[in-house]
Amino acid sequence: MFKVDLNCDLGESYGCYKLGLDEQVIPFISSANVACGYHAGDPVVMNKTVRLAKRVGVHIGAHPGFPDLMGFGRRSMAVTPSEAKAYIQYQIGALAAFCRANGTKLSHVKPHGALYNMAGKDIELAAAICEGICEIDESLILLALSGSEMVNAAKATGLRCAKEVFADRAYENDGSLVVRTKAGAMITDEETAIARAVRMVTQGKVTSLSGKDIPIEADSVCVHGDGAKALEFVRKIRAALTENGVGIVPLDNIV
Numbered sequence: 001m002f003k004v005d006l007n008c009d010l011g012e013s014y015g016c017y018k019l020g021l022d023e024q025v026i027p028f029i030s031s032a033n034v035a036c037g038y039h040a041g042d043p044v045v046m047n048k049t050v051r052l053a054k055r056v057g058v059h060i061g062a063h064p065g066f067p068d069l070m071g072f073g074r075r076s077m078a079v080t081p082s083e084a085k086a087y088i089q090y091q092i093g094a095l096a097a098f099c100r101a102n103g104t105k106l107s108h109v110k111p112h113g114a115l116y117n118m119a120g121k122d123i124e125l126a127a128a129i130c131e132g133i134c135e136i137d138e139s140l141i142l143l144a145l146s147g148s149e150m151v152n153a154a155k156a157t158g159l160r161c162a163k164e165v166f167a168d169r170a171y172e173n174d175g176s177l178v179v180r181t182k183a184g185a186m187i188t189d190e191e192t193a194i195a196r197a198v199r200m201v202t203q204g205k206v207t208s209l210s211g212k213d214i215p216i217e218a219d220s221v222c223v224h225g226d227g228a229k230a231l232e233f234v235r236k237i238r239a240a241l242t243e244n245g246v247g248i249v250p251l252d253n254i255v
Contacts, residue, residue, distance in 0.1 A: 003247040004201045005162065005220035005254060006238055007031040007143065008230070009063055009112070011049035012040035021231050026052055028234045030250045031059045031220065033110045033143070036091035039065030039073025047098045054104045059250040061143060064091035065112030073113035074180065081128035084115065088132040096136070108162070108251050109133050110143035111150070120148035120176060130157040141251050146217045147175040162219040162251045167197040167237055170209045175216065178209050185209075193233055194240045197221050201246055219254045 010026065011034040012019045019040065026032060032053045035041030041049075053060045064087060065073030079087070088111070096106045111119055111129060119126040126149040133140050134157055144150035146163035154161035168187045170178040178185040187193045200206050200218045208214050221241075223234045238248060 001245055001247055002202055003249050003254060004218055004241065005030050005251045006234065006241070006248050007033055007061070007110070007164070007220050007222050008234060009033045009035070009110075009222070009224055010053075011035045011045050011063075013045045014040055014042050014069070022049060022052065024231050025223075025234050026058055027056055028238050029058055029223075030248050031061055031108065031143075033061045033063035033108075033112075034095055035112070036062055036064050036095050038067045038087065038091055039069065039071075039112050043094075043098075046095060047102070050095070050098045050102050050104065054102055059107040059252070060095075060099060060104065061108035061110055061141075062092045062095040062106060063110050063112050064088050065115050068114075073115065076114045076118060081124050084119075084125055085128040085132035087115075088129050089136055092133065092136050092140075106137070106140060108141040108143050110164070116145065116150075117177060119150050119153075120145045123149045123153060126150040126153035127157065130154050130159050134159055141255060143220060143251065145175075145177070146219075147215075160255045162255045163217040164220045164222055165197075165200045165206070165216055165218040166222050167193045167200075168222075168224055168233060171206055171214065171216075173208045173210060173212050173214060175214055182209075190232055190236060193223075194237050197237045198240050198244050198246075201241060202244055220251060
C-alpha cells in the first residue's frame with residue numbers, strides 16, 4: 001500500500017492580522033509546518049498552533065524563513081551560508097521551546113519561501129541548513145523539495161529527509177516550482193490539484209507547466225494554508241488519496 005504525509009504551512013497569523021484557516025485545516029493533515037516569527041507568526045500564535053497540533057495528534061515542524069515580514073519571506077535575500085544557518089537555528093530553537101513547554105516535541109523542519117527555493121538550487125546554502133538542523137537535533141527530519149539540492153545535502157549530512165511535492169503549485173521541466181509571479185504558478189482548480197496529488201503519489205509523475213511529464217518522489221504532499229481554497233483542497237485531497245489506497249501517515253512513518 002502507498003503511504004504519504006499530508007502537510008500544511010500554519011501559524012502564519014501575526015498580531016491582529018489573521019491568515020489561514022488553521023483550526024479547520026489541521027484535523028485533515030498529519031504534519032503542521034509552523035511559522036517561527038521571521039516571515040510570519042509571532043510568539044502567541046506559535047504557542048497556540050503547537051497546542052492545537054498536539055491536541056489533534058498532528059506532528060509539529062518548524063517552518064523557518066528569511067527575516068521578511070513585509071514580503072512574507074518570499075523575496076530572495078543575499079545571505080551567506082553561515083547567516084542562513086544562524087537564521088535556521090534561531091527559529092528552530094524558538095519553536096522547540098514552545099513544544100517543550102507544551103509537553104510535545106518537534107519532528108521536522110521545512111524551510112519557507114525564498115529560502116526553500118534558493119536552497120533547492122544552491123548546494124552550499126542547502127548544506128548550511130542541514131548542518132544547522134543537525135547541530136540542534138540530528139533526529140529531526142528535513143522536509144525538502146523532491147529532486148532538489150536540499151535532498152542531496154541531507155544525504156551528505158546524514159539527516160533524514162522527506163521529499164515534498166505540491167498539490168497547488170506548478171512545476172518547471174527541471175522539477176523546480178514555477179515562480180509565483182509567472183502565470184499558471186498556482187493551481188486553483190480543485191479537481192486538477194486532486195488529480196495531480198494522487199498521480200504524484202501513486203505514479204511518481206507530474207505534468208510541468210509546459211506540458212512535459214517529469215519524474216517526482218512524494219513522501220509528503222503540501223497544501224498551502226493561506227490559499228483561498230485550502231480547506232477544500234486538503235479535505236478533498238485526503239479523501240482522494242485514501243480512496244486510491246494511500247495511507248496518510250506522519251513523516252517518521254515514512255523516512
